[in-house]
Amino acid sequence: MPQTVRVVVPTPAHSSLSEPLTYSSELPLAAGCLVRVPLGRREVCGVVWDAAPAGAQGAIPAKLKAIGAPLVELPPLSANWRQLVTFAANYYQRSLGEVALAALPPQLRELDAGQLARRLRRAQPDAVAPAVNAGPALTPEQGQALAAIEAEPGPFLLFGATGSGKTEVYLHAVQTLLEREPRAQALVLVPEINLTPQLQARFVERFGATAVVPLHSGMTNPQRLRSWLAAHAGQARIVLGTRMAIFASLPRLRLIVVDEEHDPSYKQQEGARYSARDLAVYRGRLEGAKVVLGSATPSLESWQACDRGRYRRLEMPSRIGAGALPRVRLVDMNHQPKHTLFSAPLLAAIRERIARGEQSLVFLNRRGYAPVLACGSCEWRSDCPHCSAYRVFHKIDRTLRCHHCGFTERVPRACPACGNVDIAPLGRGTERLEEQLAELLADARRPDGQLARIARMDADSTRHKGALEEQLAQVHSGEVDVLVGTQMVTKGHDFRSITLVAAVNPDSALFSSDFRAPERLFSLLMQAAGRAGRDAAQAAASEMWVQTWHPGHPLFAALKRHDFPAFAEQQLKERQQAAMPPFAYQAVLRAEARTQEVAQQFLQAAATASAALNAGGHVVVYSPVPMTVQRVANVERAQLLLESGSRPALQGFLAAWQPELQAQRPRGLIRWAVDVDPLVI
Ligand code: ADP
Ligand code: ZN
Numbered sequence: 001m002p003q004t005v006r007v008v009v010p011t012p013a014h015s016s017l018s019e020p021l022t023y024s025s026e027l028p029l030a031a032g033c034l035v036r037v038p039l040g041r042r043e044v045c046g047v048v049w050d051a052a053p054a055g056a057q058g059a060i061p062a063k064l065k066a067i068g069a070p071l072v073e074l075p076p077l078s079a080n081w082r083q084l085v086t087f088a089a090n091y092y093q094r095s096l097g098e099v100a101l102a103a104l105p106p107q108l109r110e111l112d113a114g115q116l117a118r119r120l121r122r123a124q125p126d127a128v129a130p131a132v133n134a135g136p137a138l139t140p141e142q143g144q145a146l147a148a149i150e151a152e153p154g155p156f157l158l159f160g161a162t163g164s165g166k167t168e169v170y171l172h173a174v175q176t177l178l179e180r181e182p183r184a185q186a187l188v189l190v191p192e193i194n195l196t197p198q199l200q201a202r203f204v205e206r207f208g209a210t211a212v213v214p215l216h217s218g219m220t221n222p223q224r225l226r227s228w229l230a231a232h233a234g235q236a237r238i239v240l241g242t243r244m245a246i247f248a249s250l251p252r253l254r255l256i257v258v259d260e261e262h263d264p265s266y267k268q269q270e271g272a273r274y275s276a277r278d279l280a281v282y283r284g285r286l287e288g289a290k291v292v293l294g295s296a297t298p299s300l301e302s303w304q305a306c307d308r309g310r311y312r313r314l315e316m317p318s319r320i321g322a323g324a325l326p327r328v329r330l331v332d333m334n335h336q337p338k339h340t341l342f343s344a345p346l347l348a349a350i351r352e353r354i355a356r357g358e359q360s361l362v363f364l365n366r367r368g369y370a371p372v373l374a375c376g377s378c379e380w381r382s383d384c385p386h387c388s389a390y391r392v393f394h395k396i397d398r399t400l401r402c403h404h405c406g407f408t409e410r411v412p413r414a415c416p417a418c419g420n421v422d423i424a425p426l427g428r429g430t431e432r433l434e435e436q437l438a439e440l441l442a443d444a445r446r447p448d449g450q451l452a453r454i455a456r457m458d459a460d461s462t463r464h465k466g467a468l469e470e471q472l473a474q475v476h477s478g479e480v481d482v483l484v485g486t487q488m489v490t491k492g493h494d495f496r497s498i499t500l501v502a503a504v505n506p507d508s509a510l511f512s513s514d515f516r517a518p519e520r521l522f523s524l525l526m527q528a529a530g531r532a533g534r535d536a537a538q539a540a541a542s543e544m545w546v547q548t549w550h551p552g553h554p555l556f557a558a559l560k561r562h563d564f565p566a567f568a569e570q571q572l573k574e575r576q577q578a579a580m581p582p583f584a585y586q587a588v589l590r591a592e593a594r595t596q597e598v599a600q601q602f603l604q605a606a607a608t609a610s611a612a613l614n615a616g617g618h619v620v621v622y623s624p625v626p627m628t629v630q631r632v633a634n635v636e637r638a639q640l641l642l643e644s645g646s647r648p649a650l651q652g653f654l655a656a657w658q659p660e661l662q663a664q665r666p667r668g669l670i671r672w673a674v675d676v677d678p679l680v681i
């Protein structure tokens with residue numbers, strides 16, 4: 001007896017097909033089954049969402065297409081998983097089909113039933129975590145945090161200093177869970193897995209290699225499928241992944257950990273622009289799983305959620321052992337000779353470290369040699385011909401590279417405009433920092449008499465596969481004395497012999513037009529400071545140096561005291577006065593077009609259409625403006641900001657706005673997208 005089933009298929013982002021499509025099926029199919037269905041002239045993979053409404057069950061319209069092969073070997077995706085996808089699609093204003101299919105591993109969509117059955121058999125049997133290597137005894141602070149996680153519902157914000165043993169708390173929370181319920185599952189999210197191979201090693205060491213599966217975009221499709229199936233079949237105990245892993249199918253999910261919850265990489269910047277951290281909280285509530293968000297510098301959103309009693313704050317202010325946080329030293333650049341890059345006291349402090357056989361870490365958030373190359377006798381600058389940005393000078397391979405579109409050329413021998421041979425770099429990036437530091441420290445010697453070694457770590461130096469691991473190994477083994485890098489070097493690493501960390505030029509963020517810039521800077525500096533003095537024996541002498549033109553800035557005052565709560569309180573007060581997030585909710589509509597006029601015309605029409613939907617005036621619709629980097633790869637970009645004091649009002653507005661947006665089709669418009677809770681506006 002044929003049935004009708006509603007199937008979610010991969011649909012474009014803003015499609016009127018965003019509802020499930022109805023097909024007929026010879027067999028009854030459970031919701032959550034994977035099926036192959038005809039769509040236009042193609043056959044695609046889809047997910048059975050539900051049976052068609054009861055009324056439709058009697059007569060099946062003849063024109064209804066029949067589903068193809070169901071993948072019956074695969075256990076259906078759970079109702080909770082489907083609800084998570086539904087919520088994410090609605091909240092982030094994308095089609096159900098796009099979100100659902102993007103959440104599945106690409107290879108799953110291509111396998112036939114036989115191939116799938118073979119892979120599933122390989123995923124069995126259940127890997128039960130070995131009764132183990134129990135890890136160190138918890139400190140009283142860790143013990144209290146763990147006890148609260150056990151006893152209370154959460155969600156929890158584990159506010160623990162860098163090196164306070166947060167990871168150990170996650171490990172124990174998982175361990176306690178698996179002792180109580182051996183077949184339970186935990187999801188552990190990290191910002192960038194490649195930067196923290198140690199974390200994976202710690203989980204594997206504690207729970208065994210088969211119990212822990214990774215899930216991130218750096219994996220090949222077969223690897224991803226293997227991990228995904230192990231999680232979906234209930235075999236894997238712990239999924240350790242990046243933001244995409246929030247959509248992993250975990251039938252017995254009981255615990256979600258979001259490590260470094262403040263990290264911007266939890267926000268997806270393309271397609272469905274979801275926040276994996278926010279979805280973690282939603283998913284925890286949906287599935288009855290505990291949620292632990294951890295950070296030494298929480299996002300102000302999470303911090304305020306604690307103030308309002310929505311999250312429970314757990315504090316671990318002390319470093320493990322005798323480890324102390326480094327002393328913060330500000331260098332007032334107003335009192336330094338003109339054009340000083342490294343102030344004399346900072347240089348002396350680095351030399352001292354080298355002489356003692358300790359390591360230093362120097363960071364600057366700009367890669368390349370110099371951000372611009374300029375002609376000394378005319379107006380020529382190294383503009384990118386395709387973007388409204390300069391191309392960056394990379395001295396190592398003598399190229400000018402656009403960091404927005406990738407356009408790369410050899411550095412010209414002479415000025416392309418006037419022929420002058422005297423073209424010079426302006427400003428500095430990590431390459432130049434490395435070069436200058438090498439000159440300044442050319443005669444510095446380590447205790448073994450060898451000359452000091454300077455190394456650089458950034459997106460350029462780690463581009464090739466394995467390079468990052470190799471460089472990290474060199475730092476850990478003590479081959480490197482001074483490590484220069486971008487913020488990549490400040491994240492998460494457990495470097496044991498670094499006793500000095502220096503930010504050479506962090507000021508620009510103090511006066512940025514981006515209201516989140518101070519929050520990001522404070523967190524970057526605190527995280528960087530957290531790399532120093534992790535070894536208790538050296539902790540007393542560890543220092544964080546900051547060169548600044550504004551030593552009196554309140555941000556630095558709070559940094560000196562390692563006082564995140566004071567910083568957060570001051571920032572939240574400012575945000576409240578200005579009615580900014582987290583006291584208001586934002587969304588942006590972004591448009592890309594052949595010309596700026598068309599992009600803005602689309603946004604203006606959208607703004608006009610919004611007037612009728614916004615009768616209560618609960619949503620403020622601003623005027624269209626060009627984006628900060630207005631043109632990228634010859635595409636003009638503009639955006640429209642929306643703000644509301646009420647999340648439901650904004651959500652209701654956005655939902656009603658969708659059809660209006662889809663109806664606007666000016667010639668020359670390339671694409672548009674809504675970004676809900678944008679991180680950068
Ligand atoms: P965080 O995640 O807060 O930066 P970690 O969990 O990585 O801190 O802990 C920092 C260091 O202290 C690690 O080397 C870890 O092995 C060690 N450590 C953590 N907890 C304990 C403990 N209870 N006893 C001994 N060492 C610990
Ligand atoms: Zn010139």
Ligand code: ZN
Pocket residue numbers: 384385386387402403404405406407632633
């Ligand atoms: Zn470019």
